[in-house]
Amino acid sequence: MSKHALLSPSSSHRWMNCTPSAMLEAEFENKSSQAVEEGTAAHAFCEHKLKKALRMRSKRPISDYDSDEMQEHTDAYVEFVLEQLEIAKQTCKDPIILIEQKVDFSDYVPDGFGTADCLIVSDDKLHIIDFKYGLGVLVEAEENPQMKCYALGALAIYDSLYDIAEVSMSIFQPRRENVSTWTVPVEELRTWAEEELKPKAEMAIRGEGAFCAGEWCQFCRAAVKCRARAEEKLKIAQEEFKLPPLLTDEEIEELLPILPDITKWANDIAAYALESAVRHGKEWNGYKVVEGRSNRKYSDEDAVAKAAKEHGYTDIYKQSLITITEMQKLMGKKDFEEIIGGLLIKPQGKPTLVPVTDKRQPMNVADVKNDFKMED
CATH class of the missing domain: 1.10.287 (Helix Hairpins)
Structure with missing residues (x-):
């Protein structure tokens, strides 16, 4: 089982805003969820594909969460990282790229450590790239404390080897069509670490401060x-x-x-x-546990098929095409575009009301109204 820091980078937004929450969370079981497991699977594909692209040995992960969508988004992540590496090469002859790099920022946070998805280190710049597979919460790079903690840990390793003047931090969140990058001078980052991060981390590790509710509560145990x-x-x-x-x-x-x-x-x-x-076995006054609705399913598909065939029913299978990603890999990108490209469609997404800060383009409301009329 992997070790988790009490004051982890991923929860830093929470314990910096509500300092006693870290100690309170420690009393609760750290449960997994489908979203967490799906994100872990996507990260594994990102790591594998990036290593293969850089001609490093890697074994393809196997996951129940593997899907056409996941393959497309992890491919896009690799393309983005490789683009950033090429940009680094324009000003540095031999930039270093590190995948799933362990970083330690315990100079500022007690027992502070974590794992950065990707680091690109060049002569005067450090670039940190973080893959987010989540769909529910839009994550921005600007003033992101998790990314800043990773940056401090990476600087502890490479600042003595390179004359790093600034740090760029990129969030790649494909399911929200969100790619954001924020750049900060190293000195400004260190000032933040001394004046904000370190004092709040010291309060958090002692369980001190006032409980403060806010949007950072969302993933608090x-x-x-x-x-x-x-x-x-x-x-x-x-x-x-x-x-x-x-x-x-x-x-x-x-x-x-x-x-x-x-x-x-x-x-x-x-x-x-x-x-x-x-x-x-908790009994809540006025409530009871009942069995919810369920749908029938086959207990043994092979046995069902055999029984049906024995009684003369043979038209019992449906045939479906391989996924778009599999088809593209089978044909290669060039042939795929020539043969299949004109036969692909991307249905319009369901109308969703979001804050104006969301980077997606607004829909044509007149078209949406017409669609609703047709459905009615």
Whole structure:
């Protein structure tokens, strides 16, 4: 089992804003989830493909989460990294590229360590690239504390070998069509580490400071039972959902950005209550556990096929094409574009209301209205 830092880079946004949360989280089991396992699988493909592209030995990962979408996005990540390496070569004869590099930033954070997806080190610049497979939360590179922690760890190793003046940090998040890069001078980064990171890390390791609820609560293991978060959500609900008669458009605009977090908090509470009842026998007053709806499925597909054929039913299989990614690998990119390119379509995505800061282009609302009319 891999070791995890108490004050990890990935949770730094949380423990820097709510310093006692790290010690509180330690009391809860670190459970996996489908999203986490899917992200781990995608990272494994990124590592493998990048190593192969750099002519390094690597064995192709096998995962239940392997899909056409995952192969396309991990291919795109490798292309992006190789582009950045070529850019580094324009100003440096022999840049170093490191994959899944262990970094230590314990000069600023007690027992602070982590693993950077990719580092490119050149004469005067360090470039850190982080792959994010998540779809739910848009991750920006600017002022990203996780990336800055990686940068401090990488500087501890390579600053004595190279005269690094600035650090670039890139987030590659293909499922959100998000590629963001932020560059900061090394001295500015070190000032932040001394004046902000180090003092807050020292408070966090001692469990000191006030609990502070915010968007950083989302992945906190203690969030479901955190009193500070509950008080904040209940206060918002009491203030925002007063008896109308009707909410104004301005009030709805105020509600839109906080609804996802309130909904997630409510779902977390419900999930915790169900798990406690099922796994630990907890009886909640006024509630009971029942069997949910399920669909029939074959217990043994081979036995079903045999039985059907024995009784004269042979038209029992469906034939499907291989995936687009597999077809492209089979034909090669050039032949694929010539033979199949004109036969590909990309259906329009479902309309989604997002903040204006989202980098995706706005949809033509008139077209959307027409689609709704056709469906009606």
